[in-house]
Amino acid sequence: MSKTVKLEQKVHAKGHEIALKLRERFAAKGIYVVNLIGSPGAGKTALLEAAAKHLGARGGVIEGDLATDNDKRRVEKAGMRAYQINTVGACHLDAAMVRDALNEFSLDGIEFLFIENVGNLVCPASFDIGENIKVAVVSTTEGEDKPAKYPKAMKVASAMVVTKIDLLPYITCNVGKMEADVRNIVPGMPVFRVSSTKDEGVKEFIAWLEEQRGSTVAASV
Amino acid sequence: MSKTVKLEQKVHAKGHEIALKLRERFAAKGIYVVNLIGSPGAGKTALLEAAAKHLGARGGVIEGDLATDNDKRRVEKAGMRAYQINTVGACHLDAAMVRDALNEFSLDGIEFLFIENVGNLVCPASFDIGENIKVAVVSTTEGEDKPAKYPKAMKVASAMVVTKIDLLPYITCNVGKMEADVRNIVPGMPVFRVSSTKDEGVKEFIAWLEEQRGSTVAASV
Numbered sequence: 001m002s003k004t005v006k007l008e009q010k011v012h013a014k015g016h017e018i019a020l021k022l023r024e025r026f027a028a029k030g031i032y033v034v035n036l037i038g039s040p041g042a043g044k045t046a047l048l049e050a051a052a053k054h055l056g057a058r059g060g061v062i063e064g065d066l067a068t069d070n071d072k073r074r075v076e077k078a079g080m081r082a083y084q085i086n087t088v089g090a091c092h093l094d095a096a097m098v099r100d101a102l103n104e105f106s107l108d109g110i111e112f113l114f115i116e117n118v119g120n121l122v123c124p125a126s127f128d129i130g131e132n133i134k135v136a137v138v139s140t141t142e143g144e145d146k147p148a149k150y151p152k153a154m155k156v157a158s159a160m161v162v163t164k165i166d167l168l169p170y171i172t173c174n175v176g177k178m179e180a181d182v183r184n185i186v187p188g189m190p191v192f193r194v195s196s197t198k199d200e201g202v203k204e205f206i207a208w209l210e211e212q213r214g215s216t217v218a219a220s221v
Numbered sequence: 222m223s224k225t226v227k228l229e230q231k232v233h234a235k236g237h238e239i240a241l242k243l244r245e246r247f248a249a250k251g252i253y254v255v256n257l258i259g260s261p262g263a264g265k266t267a268l269l270e271a272a273a274k275h276l277g278a279r280g281g282v283i284e285g286d287l288a289t290d291n292d293k294r295r296v297e298k299a300g301m302r303a304y305q306i307n308t309v310g311a312c313h314l315d316a317a318m319v320r321d322a323l324n325e326f327s328l329d330g331i332e333f334l335f336i337e338n339v340g341n342l343v344c345p346a347s348f349d350i351g352e353n354i355k356v357a358v359v360s361t362t363e364g365e366d367k368p369a370k371y372p373k374a375m376k377v378a379s380a381m382v383v384t385k386i387d388l389l390p391y392i393t394c395n396v397g398k399m400e401a402d403v404r405n406i407v408p409g410m411p412v413f414r415v416s417s418t419k420d421e422g423v424k425e426f427i428a429w430l431e432e433q434r435g436s437t438v439a440a441s442v
Binding site for chain 2: 039040041065066067068070089091118119120121122123139141142143145146148149150151152164167170171
């Protein structure tokens with residue numbers, strides 16, 4: 001097993017190197033990169049559809065899925081350019097996949113690049129794919145205990161978006177507990193309560209991203 | 222990379238050996254084992270809570286989670302004995318974890334052993350943990366495209382349970398499309414439409430499991 005671990009570390013180190021280069025490339029273009037991680041059906045694509053209304057052509061998306069190009073088509077229809085990666089078997093995106101995608105996807109005019117990871121609240125948390133920040137997306141319908149049950153995803157995230165708040169009248173979910181649990185793991189974690197379909201809370205999330213981009217771009221000057 | 226692949230194959234082969242022994246051990250006791258796979262918050266634990274009402278002490282549960290013993294406590298409260306595995310980092314259960322759990326969890330009196338895998342619709346699909354069948358659990362709130370987007374989990378499953386059908390009036394989800402998509406991957410796949418909280422469709426799912434157990438026990442005589 002130690003041999004496996006060593007080889008895995010080597011693979012991780014290689015990925016880290018590619019991620020660093022990607023991050024430099026994005027920074028040089030003033031592009032702020034957000035790696036969205038969350039369960040299948042957490043509402044990551046719907047959040048991007050809603051974000052498209054606020055960002056328009058300033059936003060771009062790389063979609064990661066095992067199969068189908070459903071999400072790419074949804075995001076394009078909403079008004080942002082998008083590229084689809086199909087991982088087939090892989091449970092997460094890695095930096096090399098993102099690098100290869102950029103051979104076919106132009107970053108021109110993009111200020112915010114969203115990378116929607118494979119639907120999986122576990123594995124994507126362990127991989128640096130050149131992003132500025134990871135954002136954890138958790139839906140109310142998954143249940144209030146998800147932040148406590150998936151602590152690694154919370155630990156690596158810079159913010160949590162709680163989606164589908166419009167369904168709260170019909171389900172049992174204490175969003176206050178989700179917030180308390182995530183802040184128990186990451187003190188002061190920003191939390192955004194969002195309904196993507198009703199465009200609630202999306203503006204606040206985008207405003208926060210604009211702030212983050214602003215200070216990152218300023219810092220890199 | 223080929224060295225990593227070879228080592229992975231070795232690890233898989235070892236796991237397969239343990240799984241075979243587990244399956245023999247379960248068969249000798251007449252225990253039918255169901256490996257539940259699904260996203261975080263798909264409603265796997267709620268399905269088990271509902272199953273407890275029908276099976277009582279005939280059912281037992283091994284819970285797999287990265288963290289917390291929430292699910293064990295929920296299932297016990299509902300009336301089935303349960304054991305919690307915390308995988309910490311691991312994105313799926315493996316056969317050795319199940320074997321080790323059985324050192325501390327008695328199978329006496331149990332006819333159906335449910336193993337609730339880590340919330341993840343990707344990785345658990347690749348691991349044999351000694352079960353008779355895998356059952357894919359997908360909620361209506363995750364969206365109708367999940368069977369098409371996670372084909373591997375469907376391919377290895379012997380049935381699909383669509384949970385949270387009581388929320389259909391409030392969301393956009395075509396369950397007929399989910400059924401068509403999964404049967405496009407696995408022709409004739411049994412699909413159960415369930416509301417665990419309203420105890421709808423659970424009886425039919427349990428009856429199907431009883432049939433499966435009946436023919437398996439008969440076959441092993």
